[in-house]
Amino acid sequence: MSKRKNGQRSRKYSVRNRTVKATKKYKDTIFRMLFENKENLLSLYNAMNHKNYTDADALQVVTLENSIYMGMKNDLAFILDMNLYLYEHQSTYNPNMPLRDLFYISNEYQKLVVQKSLYSSVLQKIPAPKFVVFYNGTKEIEDVSEFRLSSAYECQTDDPDLELRVTVLNVNEGHNQELMEHCQTLKEYAQYVAKVRKYTSLGELSLEEAVECAVEECIKEGILAEFLIQNRAEVISMSIFEYNKDEEEKKLRKAEFEAGREAGIEEGREEGRIELLKQLIQRKLSKGKSIDEIAEELEESVTVIQNLISECKIK
DSSP states (O other): OOOOOTTOOOOEEEETTEEEEOOOSSOOOHHHHHHTSHHHHHHHHHHHHTOOOOOGGGOEEOOOTTOOBTTBOOSEEEEETTEEEEEEEESSOOTTHHHHHHHHHHHHHHHHTTTSOTTSSSOOOOOEEEEEEEEOSSSOOOSEEEEEGGGGOSSOOSSOSSOOEEEEEEOSTTSSHHHHHHOHHHHHHHHHHHHHHHHHHHSSSOHHHHHHHHHHHHHHHTSSHHHHHHTHHHHHHHHHHHHHHHHHHHHHHHHHHHHHHHHHHHHHHHHHHHHHHHHHHHHHHHTTOOHHHHHHHHTOOHHHHHHHHHHHTOO
16 A cells, blocks of 8 residues: 655645645555445445445445554445455465455454453454455466465464454456456456556656556546546646655665565575585594684684584584
């Protein structure tokens, strides 16, 4: 999710001589803007659960506006059919979602039972949770996959006492087509994202121009047309922000990989040096040399030589 930390200066973008300013305390995503609309959210719920509800007011929205973890909040949370659904949009592959959802659901349950006693003999009923991530990043993943909280446990067990499963749905264009056909808004959102990527990948336009072209093309083709016309400036601003955020995260992951590789190389060099020292120590011991003599010849301290002898049990 693309969110802002409190107090951070708003960003401005110039789009064809218009100034677009993001003013929200926490930056929304286009996905969240679309599905904050109850009609769209009910359509998504129906498509996900093979239902045909028509009363959007039956949705009890409980999105955690004030539940912030690491500068982020969950996208959409609502109760229907005595179940609690937490829907999250992600443009980056994030296997830590189960842990994040654990924090979210804990906060939500605290809100639901705040007026009830957890020390009474009466069982306090709570809605069953359902966790879903709608993923539209560039990493290739299956149409449907799953993250598990237990995967993060340092000590793995076949039957963990605490488990939390998150269903991950690939909502890029061309994936989960049955779901897309039953939720037109989700389908058109995927088409919009694909067009933004198409124009930004050409390399012939600035980022602002690429997003503008994608918006104009979608409006002409009737893709999210009413939404884009009504929210054009904010959508362009958010698309630029999300694209830049994704690019920065890619750079960060690349830097982390390079740092890890360099650390691995240095570690390998040190391991090789230690192994060579052990071999040289073995040879010199076999020739009857003392530890002091070996330390002097190898230009190492007596302590280092003694430790290596002890480690390898060299006699």
